[in-house]
Amino acid sequence: MLNRNLLYTGLTRAKKLAIIIGSKKTIGMCVRSRKSQERY
Numbered sequence: 532m533l534n535r536n537l538l539y540t541g542l543t544r545a546k547k548l549a550i551i552i553g554s555k556k557t558i559g560m561c562v563r564s565r566k567s568q569e570r571y
Contacts, residue, residue: 533557535564 533553538561542549551558 533561534566534568535561536567538562 538551538558542551
């Protein structure tokens, strides 16, 4: 499941290039989301 924290982590860990695959609507929902899941 894609969430804001996971997207941020993936983008910041990319050294040279990050390719995001998905619909604009889905990525937009992810970016605007403020909910976070519990970490175990």
